[in-house]
């Protein structure tokens with residue numbers, strides 16, 4: 027796996043230190059009381075697991091399956107909700123977690139849906155944010171790291187379903203990307 031990586035962008039220790047800070051910010055931000063966390067599958071799994079264990083409060087977890095990339099390295103432009111059931115969010119304070127803010131379409135679509143379904147408020151946190159103009163007018167409330175506009179893998183992010191278990195964030199060698 028490591029052999030397919032051209033360059034490490036953010037190593038594991040740096041990510042973990044940043045998560046300590048983000049968890050503190052999130053803990054201070056929400057009013058006391060039950061918090062509902064929604065994890066966007068599958069990309070935000072690793073980020074969520076490491077972040078949420080640093081948040082010292084009672085919370086509930088839900089996962090949502092959405093797709094926007096369909097396995098390639100370019101956004102498809104549409105966001106599909108793949109689950110048959112949508113979590114019950116009416117009146118809840120929701121923390122929405124995703125791996126990366128790219129065009130912004132995913133976070134925008136999910137946030138809208140949560141508000142339509144009656145969530146009392148939605149805060150968003152992403153591990154990474156790409157430094158680019160967004161298609162959708164959306165920004166995350168908490169961003170782990172700003173990165174350049176390039177395709178990255180690891181720490182939950184995949185290329186064609188692979189490299190999610192890479193402990194750091196890195197850029198693939200061109201030889202590992204299928205033309």
Ligand code: IMP
Nearest residue numbers: 069101127128129130131132177178183
């Ligand atoms: P957006 O809707 O364009 O903001 O895209 C967000 C989704 O696209 C994320 O949840 C990721 O699954 C995927 N994505 C965007 N950029 C990358 C990348 O550099 N590597 C892997 N997945 C990415």
Ligand code: MG
Nearest residue numbers: 067068069125
């Ligand atoms: Mg994803």
